Amino acid sequence: MCSMSTAPPTRGGTFGDFMINIADVARHAGVSTATVSRALSGGHHVSPATRLRVEASAAQLGYVVSSNASSLASGRMKNIGVVVPFLNHWFFASVVEGAQQALQRHGYDLTLYNLTGGLEARRSVFEHFLLRQRVDAVIAVSLELSENEVARLHALDKPLVGVGGPLAGVRTLTVDDLAVARLATEHLIALGHTRIAHIGGDKAFDLDFNLPTNRRFGYEAALAAAGIVARRDDFRPADFTTAGGYQAAKQLLGRPHERPTAIFAASDEMAIGSILAARDLGLVVPGDVSVIGVDDHELADFFGLSTVAQFPQQQGEKAVEVLMQELRPHPESRTGLNINMPFELIVRGSTARPMV
Amino acid sequence: MCSMSTAPPTRGGTFGDFMINIADVARHAGVSTATVSRALSGGHHVSPATRLRVEASAAQLGYVVSSNASSLASGRMKNIGVVVPFLNHWFFASVVEGAQQALQRHGYDLTLYNLTGGLEARRSVFEHFLLRQRVDAVIAVSLELSENEVARLHALDKPLVGVGGPLAGVRTLTVDDLAVARLATEHLIALGHTRIAHIGGDKAFDLDFNLPTNRRFGYEAALAAAGIVARRDDFRPADFTTAGGYQAAKQLLGRPHERPTAIFAASDEMAIGSILAARDLGLVVPGDVSVIGVDDHELADFFGLSTVAQFPQQQGEKAVEVLMQELRPHPESRTGLNINMPFELIVRGSTARPMV
DNA sequence: TGTGACCCTGCAAGCGATTGCAGAATAAAT
DNA sequence: ATTTATTCTGCAATCGCTTGCAGGGTCACA
Incomplete structure (x- = not known):
């Protein structure tokens, strides 16, 4: 049922390590791991019949692709980093929430970087955490980035979009x-x-x-x-x-x-x-x-x-859409550098004609 | 300077893929990749001189360990998942913020899962996202988990701690x-x-x-x-x-x-x-x-x-401490299942003796 | 000087996927 | 029926790092 490799020294994970891997699924479905991989990702170049069989096996075994292995091999992380100055504030929390939901729909994870911890924390985020090859792209929320920081982000050669800006040389969503x-x-x-x-x-x-x-x-x-x-x-x-x-x-x-x-x-x-x-x-x-x-x-x-x-939530969602656009192999209609976000007057009871 | 592999078909990443890897550092420092790895992680079993040399090379080249490769090889993700019902609320945001800061200090990333998106989103989190082998442990904030969900989390065989509870069979931080x-x-x-x-x-x-x-x-x-x-x-x-x-x-x-x-x-x-x-x-x-x-x-x-x-922020931090404890090779003093969190009366001006 | 005991370091086998390439199978065309 | 174009599928290399094992040095003690 599980991996029956030639019993090399067991490593990784804790003892009861019964993780189903792609080889198990391949065996179960009677195909090669290559086919499993293809069947499970898009299903192109695989006959419908095979794909169905593989999907069934995967479901039956409760198999889920190991994101690490997948990322390592493909270079795609299916994960994007979101950097916020604080989280403990209505606006930022809303943006993150919106982004999170949109990402989830796209099958992406969201890794949160919070700069509350002071300069030291900030540095470590930019000089360490973001460079770990863990994210495909970065969303920077209401951040004034130093040139150094922008440079670092650009050095990642990964899409970057800002929410609230503008940010020099960065595609940014802003309300006017x-x-x-x-x-x-x-x-x-x-x-x-x-x-x-x-x-x-x-x-x-x-x-x-x-x-x-x-x-x-x-x-x-x-x-x-x-x-x-x-x-x-x-x-x-x-x-x-x-x-x-x-x-x-x-x-x-x-x-x-x-x-x-x-x-x-x-x-x-x-x-x-x-x-x-x-x-x-x-x-x-x-x-x-x-x-x-x-x-x-x-x-x-x-x-x-x-x-x-x-609409902060919507801003978070939009940021994700923009990124997804850029992450696609052939970015179609790239938007301009600065994207204007909507705003709207809402009249409630606190405003009225002045008394004469 | 960069990888000089025997020029096989280039894959992964975008074109200008000039990522420094461990081999580059090894070459630069004149040691093997094994030594680089050891020098950069704890430095045990490596002579101080070598370690210094490796560290210098790494710094000079701007090398950062690829978390994917590292995770794949070691089984450690250096990342933990935090699941919250909403983010857009003072309490949850504070817990997450506290957790985030504590994790950052430990060199961990935080991947956020937000259940706001309704039942469908919730299911996908538990049946997909969390199973991707991306996290070493999970913090569940103020979540009532169904038996099925708890089972799934336990099946991960990964530490799990709840904030706000109690949660059947799960170590939980609660205020009384x-x-x-x-x-x-x-x-x-x-x-x-x-x-x-x-x-x-x-x-x-x-x-x-x-x-x-x-x-x-x-x-x-x-x-x-x-x-x-x-x-x-x-x-x-x-x-x-x-x-x-x-x-x-x-x-x-x-x-x-x-x-x-x-x-x-x-x-x-x-x-x-x-x-x-x-x-x-x-x-x-x-x-x-x-x-x-x-x-x-x-x-x-x-x-x-x-x-x-x-103190929600403190609760987030504490949750991280508990997890770090469990993630250590030999969990020393495990805390009990239920951990009581502090609370404190703060008297301001809104309370006074009643008028007679 | 001999000889374990120890400390460093390198070798190489993984970790679990993805994907270029090529062969097999099937369909279409002549 | 033979050739050519098209799908499918599998082989095997690779992604970048970790780590068990063993070889080589060094050092101390006899």
Whole structure:
């Protein structure tokens, strides 16, 4: 039933090592291992009858191809690496989840690399883990890669796609942050607001790429286009957390007569913080102040928060599709370097016309 | 510099396949591949001088062991599989993050399996992905496994540890949910509360294992021990979301004179929902009603929520430690089947003595 | 100087697949 | 019926590394 090799010194695995291998299946089906291999992978160049027989044998024996042996021989790993800065955050977790599901559909595994562990960990990922020939391609999520790191990845000569970018010389999926911010701001303007504050980040706060800056620019562009002069003190930098948004909003709304009638927060978490701050100040949302965010965070619905949704899960899926495209022997219609991802205004109850 | 094999038909990898292999290093260092292998893995049975030379060569050539070849030959994958029901949730993401970091320290990769994709996806994970000989061990996070699934995992003859359990016949890390609930409830009792409501789940709501039920029992046990009779209508089932907690609390607190003075919510998200519900009803926390949760969610601090913390990240790390223990050639001090994980009462501002 | 005991190192046989090449079998064409 | 084109299938080399075994050195002790 199992391997009946000429009993060489047994190695590998633990003692009760009864793993079915391709030779067992071949024997069982009465064909060569070559045929088994072909039958089980695509079935080309194998007669239907044989293929069926092999498949039956494999199923009966509960045989599953050893990915190591297969990879070693073929050079295909059926595995892709996903690198994220943190996992413990709604956005990243969603991207990974989306990628994971898409990969699973394609029969690929997902190996996760998490950079939370600090610089040392980061280095080891790029100088060691990713070079182990374990992945066919890499998805880098919201990562600012140093030149050195990009070089290393390119040296792998493996497809690489970024989510959130752009990343110099790397195919990247991005939402147009500038447009997102403009859309949110324009929504407020369309409602009649003219005194619109912004909670976000600027250069100094640029976490990944220029996301905060871009959103700020979008906000400013929308105001400018509407002929509204942005006041300097209607912008507050914050750290993209609920608490940060809360504090910033407290400041913005704390000045009774100087108060903006609307706040555009660069993330839903900050927007939620703003809503809570408004309440604590005795203000009504959207009566006294409208609030809009970005993300469509899971709590957005609960808080009735208007927002510009981006779809992280879908971004993960799309990244996988792009990679699958490139992994195919003859990449057909390669997409351009930068792929724009959709976003969408979702109006809930937190925005309304300003009171006159 | 690179492989100078007798130019057989080139296969595997893409064209520019300039991967340094062990033979290159051996040549460069003037030793055999066997010695390179030994020098690079532990360095036992190799003279210090040789080892240094080999290490230098490897570094100079930028050589990294091919994990496939290594795994195939040794039977060790240096990779472990982590199976989670969702990723898109604070708790799971934290466990995975903890595990990932610990694994990285041990030089292991983490392959993620996510069961979000429904039954079909779940089946394929257990009947295909995990059997590919790609992992040395499996960590199952908060999974209720069917007998069939446990059987399959055991058939792998690979270490398996669960996080959140218990899981029949599987070494599992668990927090004692009953004790957690009792601790939270006792805190309220110690403050002088006698009318303590509970938002959680019961049998019908049992998501994973009996977590909701156990927490409910803990609550009841604490009340009973204090000689307090639990009122039937002081318990509200909810779905462990903020919105669910909000609604449940609205009901509990909506009855002016029948109102409990404290709420123990089985999760921080529900506790936060409760706090928001209380505010919406014009009640002050903790003045009118104390609220305590479980988890120490990232927002707990922001809301000043008292809670019983569990440490998911630490749970992930611990799971890895346990596995590493078992993967060692001679498992030394095996831990028992069930390993209790720590939890801790964190008192913030949401709990106080009841008003008299 | 002889002689185990030990320590290093190399040889070569795997690990379990994939795949180019060529021969066998079958079908199509003349 | 013979040749040619087409499928199928098997042989055997290979992927890159690990490791049991044995040979060669070195060293200490007698």
